[in-house]
Amino acid sequence: MQQSLLEFQQVHYTYPGARQSALNGLTLRIPAQKKCALIGQNGCGKTTLFLLANGLYKPHSGNLHWQSKPLQYDRKSLIELRQKVGLIFQDPEQQLVASTVEEDISYGLCNLGLPQVEIQQRVEQALVEFGLTELAERPVHHLSLGQKKRVSIADVMVLKPQLLLLDEPTAYLDRLHTRNLMATLKKIHASGTTILMATHDLDLVYRWADWLFVMDRGKLILEGQPQDVFAQREILEELQLGVPLIYDMLFAEGLADEGPVLEKLRQRILKLFRYF
Numbered sequence: 001m002q003q004s005l006l007e008f009q010q011v012h013y014t015y016p017g018a019r020q021s022a023l024n025g026l027t028l029r030i031p032a033q034k035k036c037a038l039i040g041q042n043g044c045g046k047t048t049l050f051l052l053a054n055g056l057y058k059p060h061s062g063n064l065h066w067q068s069k070p071l072q073y074d075r076k077s078l079i080e081l082r083q084k085v086g087l088i089f090q091d092p093e094q095q096l097v098a099s100t101v102e103e104d105i106s107y108g109l110c111n112l113g114l115p116q117v118e119i120q121q122r123v124e125q126a127l128v129e130f131g132l133t134e135l136a137e138r139p140v141h142h143l144s145l146g147q148k149k150r151v152s153i154a155d156v157m158v159l160k161p162q163l164l165l166l167d168e169p170t171a172y173l174d175r176l177h178t179r180n181l182m183a184t185l186k187k188i189h190a191s192g193t194t195i196l197m198a199t200h201d202l203d204l205v206y207r208w209a210d211w212l213f214v215m216d217r218g219k220l221i222l223e224g225q226p227q228d229v230f231a232q233r234e235i236l237e238e239l240q241l242g243v244p245l246i247y248d249m250l251f252a253e254g255l256a257d258e259g260p261v262l263e264k265l266r267q268r269i270l271k272l273f274r275y276f
């Protein structure tokens with residue numbers, strides 16, 4: 001069995017004052033080294049899962065394990081956990097805290113109390129890696145959304161997390177910025193980081209992910225390789241999620257069971273989107 005980084009076991013979480021649970025017995029393992037996608041209707045609990053994954057919230061019942069060890073919620077353990085699990089919010093405004101790009105990227109490192117020389121080195125490296133050198137002195141509120149997104153990724157990646165969580169990272173991004181973001185994620189994954197991305201873009205899931213989770217009403221409903229999950233069209237239609245365009249076309253042409261046809265098309269699509 002593949003090693004898991006983070007595991008949810010029968011996790012329940014209900015927001016204060018809410019009548020229904022946001023997570024309702026969620027059991028899910030995030031496999032190490034994978035590019036995982038998480039899909040589900042609005043309100044099914046994706047963001048809540050992320051907030052529990054990096055210890056911002058604590059389960060009301062059930063457990064979370066990091067590399068088979070139960071999460072601890074004392075201050076020191078949470079600081080350690082947040083170094084290992086980086087969370088990028090959908091809206092970068094929620095994440096940017098300092099006045100300039102450079103200060104923003106150094107913020108998390110300063111909180112760790114690292115020596116100034118190391119902070120400087122890591123910030124400079126992150127500025128180069130994420131194409132932000134020319135924006136280093138710029139006030140963060142003067143940046144475009146795509147640039148803010150890059151800064152928010154740099155803020156998290158400078159801490160060298162093992163697991164990167166992205167909540168709808170392509171929301172509000174145009175085609176060019178989506179492409180740039182996916183190229184950045186490719187590099188991040190190649191450097192050994194496991195990624196879990198929540199998204200509503202099924203075509204992107206099909207092209208990018210190598211493992212897919214489907215949630216409904218606070219629970220995991222399906223998981224597997226995207227092609228196996230998307231083949232379960234009836235369940236996905238029942239959940240009102242649909243399937244990627246390629247599956248829609250194949251089903252319409254009655255070719256969905258033609259494994260070789262599907263594989264040929266898959267290879268063609270992956271070739272067209274090599275940067276993914």
Ligand SMILES: Nc1ncnc2c1ncn2[C@@H]1O[C@H](COP(=O)(O)OP(=O)(O)OP(=O)(O)O)[C@@H](O)[C@H]1O
Nearest residue numbers: 015016018022040041042043044045046047048049
């Ligand atoms: N701060 C909050 N207080 C009360 N209820 C909340 C709060 N945040 C989320 N919820 C509820 O918890 C449930 C899960 O919400 P969550 O944001 O995790 O869903 P999601 O799958 O991320 O949705 P989306 O796709 O719209 O981002 C929803 O019913 C939502 O209304």
